[in-house]
Amino acid sequence: MATVIQTENLAVSFDGVTPVFEGLTLAIEKGEFVSLVGVSGAGKSTLLRVIADLIPAFKGSVRVDTPNDPTRRAIAMVFQAANLMPWRSVEDNITLGLEGIDVSDRLKKERVRWTLDLVGLGAYADRWPYQLSGGQQQRIGIARALAVDPDILLMDEPFGSLDAITRNALQDELLQIWKETGKSILFVTHDIEEAVYLGDRVLLLGGEPAHIINEYSIGIERAERRESEAFLRKVEKVRGGLQHAINATPSAH
Numbered sequence: 001m002a003t004v005i006q007t008e009n010l011a012v013s014f015d016g017v018t019p020v021f022e023g024l025t026l027a028i029e030k031g032e033f034v035s036l037v038g039v040s041g042a043g044k045s046t047l048l049r050v051i052a053d054l055i056p057a058f059k060g061s062v063r064v065d066t067p068n069d070p071t072r073r074a075i076a077m078v079f080q081a082a083n084l085m086p087w088r089s090v091e092d093n094i095t096l097g098l099e100g101i102d103v104s105d106r107l108k109k110e111r112v113r114w115t116l117d118l119v120g121l122g123a124y125a126d127r128w129p130y131q132l133s134g135g136q137q138q139r140i141g142i143a144r145a146l147a148v149d150p151d152i153l154l155m156d157e158p159f160g161s162l163d164a165i166t167r168n169a170l171q172d173e174l175l176q177i178w179k180e181t182g183k184s185i186l187f188v189t190h191d192i193e194e195a196v197y198l199g200d201r202v203l204l205l206g207g208e209p210a211h212i213i214n215e216y217s218i219g220i221e222r223a224e225r226r227e228s229e230a231f232l233r234k235v236e237k238v239r240g241g242l243q244h245a246i247n248a249t250p251s252a253h
């Protein structure tokens with residue numbers, strides 16, 4: 001398998017002295033779905049930002065496999081808030097993600113149609129953000145990210161503000177999109193069940209300075225994950241690991 005993200009001994013520091021995390025080595029393979037959980041403030045969001053090249057590495061390196069195609073990007077991000085522009089239609093919000101890359105008007109239209117179909121909102125191109133529910137807004141946020149046809153989706157607690165029913169629906173839709181498109185996904189969440197439900201693997205970030213302190217391979221068919229004994233055991237195992245990390249992190253108290 002090809003590695004699409006590789007970090008080696010990575011550290012980030014905001015003051016040039018104290019690292020947020022240090023010695024962080026991870027590899028994500030093409031088509032993998034990896035969940036990332038961790039102590040609050042351990043640097044999960046920071047890790048996504050350094051992978052996306054929004055902030056520099058302090059030590060070590062990040063390597064991201066980049067497509068040789070000007071109509072695509074290597075990486076797109078999805079955040080907890082969709083942050084749609086209220087004065088732009090759904091279609092124009094999606095094409096916002098395409099600004100700065102080389103796409104014809106025809107390809108833009110195709111990308112809008114393709115991404116809206118992927119998120120199940122094919123008939124919503126002409127709507128306005130205020131006409132959408134929270135779940136629909138977040139679907140448009142995902143469509144906007146997919147519009148650059150990225151190899152990698154970095155998702156930072158994307159369902160964190162949704163009600164439980166909508167959240168479950170979006171989890172299943174995301175799995176469907178992942179299967180259909182073969183994207184590689186790095187998904188940050190503080191919800192352990194969500195992490196175990198979605199991921200092929202769950203990485204645990206903790207310690208001081210933080211690093212990947214544990215990795216859980218899930219290995220249960222997704223169709224059997226929601227309520228099976230094996231799933232609940234795995235959730236308890238990851239929860240125990242996280243609790244242990246919190247107890248060992250003085251600043252997390």
Ligand SMILES: Nc1ncnc2c1ncn2[C@@H]1O[C@H](COP(=O)(O)OP(=O)(O)O)[C@@H](O)[C@H]1O
Binds near residue numbers: 020039044045
């Ligand atoms: N722009 C920034 N400037 C200074 N410190 C920051 C900045 N962004 C994050 N931090 C600090 O880095 C640490 C990790 O933050 P973050 O990555 O947001 O953690 P997490 O997402 O795991 O909760 C925290 O101590 C936070 O205060």
Ligand SMILES: [Mg+2]
Binds near residue numbers: 044045
């Ligand atoms: Mg965060």
